[in-house]
Amino acid sequence: MKIAQIAPLFESVPPRLYGGTERVVAYLTEELVRQGHDVTLFASEDSITSAELVPCTPRALRLDSSVRDALPHHMIMLDKVRERVDDFDILHFHVDYLHFPLFQSESNRALTTLHGRQDLADHMPFYRRFSHMALASISNAQRTPLPGANFVGTVYHGLPLNLHTPRFDGHGGYLAFLGRISPEKRPDRAIQIARAARLPLKIAAKVDKADEAYFRDFIAPMLDGGGIEFIGEINDNTKSEFLGRAAGLLFPIDWPEPFGLVMIEAMACGTPVLAFRCGSVPEIVEDRLTGRIVSDVDEAVRAIPELLGLDRIAIRLRFEERFSAARMASHYVKIYQKMLRARAASQLQLSALKASFSVANEHGLEPASFPAVGEEN
Missing domain, CATH: 3.40.50.2000 (Glycogen Phosphorylase B;)
Structure with a gap:
């Protein structure tokens, strides 16, 4: 599967110090590569990855004292994704909802993981406007303020099993x-x-x-x-x-x-x-x-x-x-596959509908009717 991972630019992937979202994107990206997928990471140039890296800013924005406004940098990144959109089966965004207006035509293969709080009133009209965009939550509790949003799954974060070495005595005493x-x-x-x-x-x-x-x-x-x-x-x-x-x-x-x-x-x-x-x-x-x-x-x-x-x-x-990275990646892959199956079914139905109209026009007949996407036959 050809997968684009689109990360925030505030930190490198993975971050040098503090950083949650970019850290999760790093673990997910590396595990998807390990599982044999063709992954492209859109992130800051100082990121370290086994995937193909598309650099979208020279360094993490938080560590660049010359940066005053992060928005233009993220918009440039989204334009780079748009230029290569046909290269990917799945577009996986981690930048909140910034990309919704630009990629709503790709909603059947664009997944957005929400990493932040969703209980702010200003969010509500935006989610209503783009209710067709597929969302992944990182906990079920995160969904509570958005009962009408298009959540396609909850995937808990995961870490590489070899990232931290456990200590079973905890003898630091603090x-x-x-x-x-x-x-x-x-x-x-x-x-x-x-x-x-x-x-x-x-x-x-x-x-x-x-x-x-x-x-x-x-x-x-x-x-x-x-x-x-x-x-x-x-x-x-x-x-x-x-x-x-x-x-x-x-x-x-x-x-x-x-x-x-x-x-x-x-x-x-x-x-x-x-x-x-x-x-x-x-x-x-x-x-x-x-x-x-x-x-x-x-x-x-x-x-x-x-x-x-x-x-x-x-x-x-x-x-x-x-909470392993392997489990996290496998759960996301299941969501990707489900989205791609629905996309293929939709395209097949559209092709059949076009063929029906073509035959009907040729013979002066009424076209056959087809169920809407998602309806049972």
């Missing part, structure tokens, strides 16, 4: 917070939980420009008093050690998280996850098996002893069963 410093990620809750549980907390997190004031005014003052270490952004090599040595990962979010890649990264290391009951969390964490799901800080503190006693070998095994 709790971990990994990801991004922002109000919805609630690092303040993580600090409160660690202090109440009398355990050290290490925070490995990115601070976006938009969140610098929040970090400066609210989080930085909470770091005083001992027991809390702020590390900053880390890469994949450091991440494995950071999560593997942690006694547990704190994921105390306060927003409808569509997936939460860090949860399965922790599981890959054998590390249990303590997460708040929001968004995708109940789909990803299996309570009392791979972690604990709680509703507030007090419940989180009470859950810490049980969290630390969970079987780290069992956690790793559940990760391998549920």
Whole structure:
């Protein structure tokens, strides 16, 4: 199968440091290539891939200080995809809905994975306008605000099984917070939980420009008093050690998280996850098996002893069963195949209809009627 993967340009594929969507695109692309598909990746030129790379900007936009507006760069990328559209069986977009107006004529072979939150009111009229565009969700919870959208499947993220080496002792003796410093990620809750549980907390997190004031005014003052270490952004090599040595990962979010890649990264290391009951969390964490799901800080503190006693070998095994890159790619391939079968059936029906009209016109007869696409015969 000839597949185009179209990634955001904010980070390279895979990212050098923080980055969720581009990281998932990297794992999916490499696994599709490994499974024998012909894959072309549209991404920044500093991306590293086994697929054919179509460079769409010299470097990741977030790391390019000369970039002020990301939109023109993404529009150029979409035009490059448009120029080569006939080269592919499937167009798989990961850029939200930016491409919908340009590729609605290719809706029967264009799949869009939604990676962000979908509960914003401004989204609704857009999805109604383009209700024929095929969407993949990354959790069932992500679908909730869009009951009328054209979801063709839910595919959980996956990681290469050899990406992280599990540690089954977790002898670092600390709790971990990994990801991004922002109000919805609630690092303040993580600090409160660690202090109440009398355990050290290490925070490995990115601070976006938009969140610098929040970090400066609210989080930085909470770091005083001992027991809390702020590390900053880390890469994949450091991440494995950071999560593997942690006694547990704190994921105390306060927003409808569509997936939460860090949860399965922790599981890959054998590390249990303590997460708040929001968004995708109940789909990803299996309570009392791979972690604990709680509703507030007090419940989180009470859950810490049980969290630390969970079987780290069992956690790793559940990760391998549920969240491998191979499983993710195979699920997407099933969606691709289903879309292509529907496309072929539609084209066959259209050809038959044209032939009917041609014969009818030739003999002055009424053309035969055919069922609409998707109708039962």
